[in-house]
Amino acid sequence: MQQKQMNIELRTKTGTGVSRRLRMADMVPGVVYGKGLDPVTVSIKVRDLQEAISGAGGQNNLITLIGGGTLDQSIAIVADIQRDPLKRTFKHVDLHRINPNEKLRVTVPVVLTGTAIGVKEGGLLDLAHHELHIECLPGNIPDNITIDVSGLKIAHSIHVSDIPLPEGIVILDQPKIPVVSVLGRIKEEEETAVAAAPAAA
Numbered sequence: 001m002q003q004k005q006m007n008i009e010l011r012t013k014t015g016t017g018v019s020r021r022l023r024m025a026d027m028v029p030g031v032v033y034g035k036g037l038d039p040v041t042v043s044i045k046v047r048d049l050q051e052a053i054s055g056a057g058g059q060n061n062l063i064t065l066i067g068g069g070t071l072d073q074s075i076a077i078v079a080d081i082q083r084d085p086l087k088r089t090f091k092h093v094d095l096h097r098i099n100p101n102e103k104l105r106v107t108v109p110v111v112l113t114g115t116a117i118g119v120k121e122g123g124l125l126d127l128a129h130h131e132l133h134i135e136c137l138p139g140n141i142p143d144n145i146t147i148d149v150s151g152l153k154i155a156h157s158i159h160v161s162d163i164p165l166p167e168g169i170v171i172l173d174q175p176k177i178p179v180v181s182v183l184g185r186i187k188e189e190e191e192t193a194v195a196a197a198p199a200a201a
Contacts, residue, residue, distance in 0.1 A: 002061045002143075006052040008032070008042040008068040019092070028090040032071055033079075034097030042068055046090060053078055056143035060106050063095070075100055075138065098138050105135045105172065108142055110179060114150030118182030123154040129179045132160070133172040140168045149180055157181040 011018075011029070019029040022043050032040045052063050059078040065071050079096040083089060098104055109131050119125050132145050145165075147158060157178035160171050 002055045002057040003064065004052045004054075004061050005064045005066055006044065006048050007066045008044050008071065010068055010071075011041050011043050014041055023089070023091070028093055030093040030095055032065070032068070032074075032076060032095045032097055034074075034076075035099070035102075037097055040068070040071060042071075042095075044093065049090060049093060053081075057141070060108065060141050060143075062098075062138055062141070065095075065097075071097070077104075077106070077138070100138050103135050103137055105133060106141055107131045107133050109144045111144040111146050112149050112180060113146055114148045116149040116152040116182050118152055118154035118156065121154055123182040123184060125149065125152075126181045126183050127179070128181065129173070129177065132179070134169055135172055136169045140166065142166065142169065145171075147180060149182075152180070152182050154182050154184060 008030075011022075022029050026046045027043045028046055028049050030042050030044055032042055053059050053061060055061065059081065061077065063076050063078070065074045065076055068074075074097050076095040076097045078093060080094040081090060082092040084091055096104075110127065110129060112125075112127065116123070116125055134142075134145070145163065147163060149158065152158060158180050159175065160173050160177050160179060161175035163171065163179065165171065
């Protein structure tokens, strides 16, 4: 988890035309919401938003808001970003103001380390879940969930319940869900396919 700062500006005008003009001026329209807070419409410079979500933490970075009246010095995370489907430019951003002392739920990526025994024996590594849903205090949000697959054998899996976690972090996904597995030997699969080909002909 990384901590960033981001300048925001309050805006009173809303609508498609207003949002379009903001984007033409290299600004991103956004909304800040949170517990006990009426939604507040804001605008953010594109480069400031890019910097705020840069690094390994990405959208889970804790962001100190600068400006925005009563929002000044509030802590927020990016709840959602809408992008242009072709240009991938920012269209809109939702910011969630958080309480550092209250747990929240976020999605974090899975990172694998090591080379599985099963892969060395000819198996195929299959990562079924690239992200996991967790709950923890904002200050404990990890950049990722790291899984060491070194001891993983063919036809075996690492399930959610098998993953060691830092103190204070809970995975919300079902415990029995396989996150990463090693499938059967590639060579055996190829030989089976070759053997089946004449029969099919």
